[in-house]
Amino acid sequence: MDEIVSNSVHTDDPDEEMARKVKCESCGSSVEGFFCVDCHTILPFSKETDYFTMMQVEKRPCIDLNKLKENYLKISEVIHPDKYYNASADVKELALACSSLLNKAYSTLRDPKERIKYLISIETDKEAPVSNRASAGTMEFFIEASDVCNEADTFIKKGGSGEDKKRELRNRLKEYKKESQGKWNNVLKDIDKIDNEWVAVLSKEKKPLLRRLLVLSHELSYLTKLQSMLDEMMIALS
Secondary structure, X not given: OOOOOOOOOOOOOHHHHHOOEEEOOOOOOEEEOOEEXXXXXXXXXXXXXXXXXXXXXXXXXXXXXXXXXXXXXXXXXXXXXXXXXXXXXXXXXXXXXXXXXXXXXXXXXHOHHHHHHHHHHHHHOOOOOOOOOOOHHHHHXXXXXXHHHHHHHHHHHOOOOOHHHHHHHHHHHHHHHHHHHHHHHHHHHHHHHHHHHHOOOOHHHOHHHHHHHHHXXXXXXXXXXXXXXXXXXXXXXX
């Protein structure tokens, strides 16, 4: 198993995490977030600001996706580059950079697989390792489903003639897709269990939880790849 060492120094108080203030360089006001309401100046996101803090959601394995989207839209409205078309070149560049970073943060946090990988990276001060290992059950399922995908691909390359064979392959692919989605949902349930434990422990006690999350991130990676393969073959056979 890949080693996980927690080097995080952030506070365990989510309200304190999301309420950090910065000084507006334009007017000197103490500001929370990305926009100074006193002088209407857009502020750069701090390099120390993680995606969770940026999006104003709690730093944990499971988050409120409705709140994430709501905050994303709210922040986007303020920093969207179109609002600064009459501004200086520096301000336009800042708006573009902030908007790009915001989009990256949103896309990362709304995807369970990417969110878990990112959480591991900020809790350990290093990127979550890429592993070719998943559970034996997932690997066996992945190989079985991949064999059917390869069979479908060979059938298509040979002309794809024969409606009975095409129908059989489509049905088998659909069954694997259904089972794959079930496995995905089970992994999300496991992540939810870890999330319940996450909020009950201090930062220094999260090392075992991070190890478990790492294993689950590998499961999601394999299932994501498999679902993409299955979708591609089902479309090709349609």
